[in-house]
Amino acid sequence: MTKINFVDHSGETRTVDVENGATVMEAAIRNAVPGIEAECGGACACATCHVYVDEAWTEKVGKPTPMEEDMLDFGYDVRPNSRLSCQIKVSDELDGLVVTVPERQA
């Protein structure tokens, strides 16, 4: 199992375990992490699982695909480290990943 840390808007951190191959969004939904809505269920078709990837992890997590960039247009307060968590696949490399959940999804 791989650990993912979700920091909420107030700064509180929740750490959840998820198996490799799942997405960061699924890790959040299965563990009822507040602030991740995932309205479309992970189809990269809304923008309600938006997270900010911690600066220390941006390189490992990588950049959004053009399709994801298109969806990020619908996000709130999109920043250079913004990603849609349904498009981040969990692997050993991401053990300990830190993402911040934005103040609101939409």
Place this chain on the structure above:
Amino acid sequence: MSEAIKTDVLIIGAGPCGLFAVFELGLLDMKVHLVDILDKIGGQCAELYPEKPIYDIPGIPLVTGQGLTEALLEQIKPFDPTFHLNEMVESIEKIGDPGFRVTTDAGKVFECKVVVVSAGGGSFQPKRPPVPGIEAYENTSVFYAVRKMEQFRDREILIVGGGDSALDWTLNLHPLAKRITLLHRRDDFRAAPHSVEQMRKLVADGKMDLKIGQVTALEGADGKLSAAQVKGSDNAMSTISCDTMLPFFGLTMKLGPVANWGLQLENNLIPVETASFETNVPGIFAIGDINTYPGKLKLILSGFHEGALMAQKAHRYVYPDKRLVFQYTTSSSSLQKKLGVN
């Protein structure tokens, strides 16, 4: 008020469950009209994931949202349903036992025996951009759709977004607006390339402005917008003077008027009993993602099953004097006749 359209069953929501319900109702001789707020048939399948593969439709290993919609339309063709798109049901009034008068936001009126709510996550509505205080300007200075272009003549318009709606309205309103500024969070547009080219030409010719950034605050008073504050991609703040803002941030699902129809609600879902998926109001059924019951799974296949059982009970309301004999499409010549295959 226009003359009422009379039908056996009115279905609210033309997603996959609403479409398959037409089939099950049609086999039992019930005529159907469908109303949907989108401008196209297919619900979430058409709006959210037309090109995404679906793997859990029984007997179909892989189909896209669009493919499933097209297949369902083909399947229900023999029953010739009537679609009323771009319309939202606003009210349902009881006029019989059962019998309902249903009114849409376009002023259309239906009179039917049975109502089927297959509204999925509710109605798709324009996303409100998360700008503090934007509500105060809605419908006076901020609009999420263009109904009459003339309304925007000589206005100083800020259009926000990078998709087709944003670009199309930039190009269409440009000749009549006083000035148009297009604002997008990045200098890359998902709209059709030829519209982007046209827009860039207007910018190059000095006929409109293009800004890269995101709106953080609005300025104005009494619902009258005077400017928008914008944070650029370099985090620099600037102000764009405007009296009108048109944000195009896509659609989101909101429960909408479903909440006003006198139906019991539980966490924004409609509780139903599981023998016929009828709501607390006899004659109004709820199928698909919008209903809830113990063990409910939000799967398209569950919605199909719910539609089949719903049709059995609906038959009793539409044809109270007819006995319903259960038949299979594989062997029943009368069902095959209805399907036009015999």
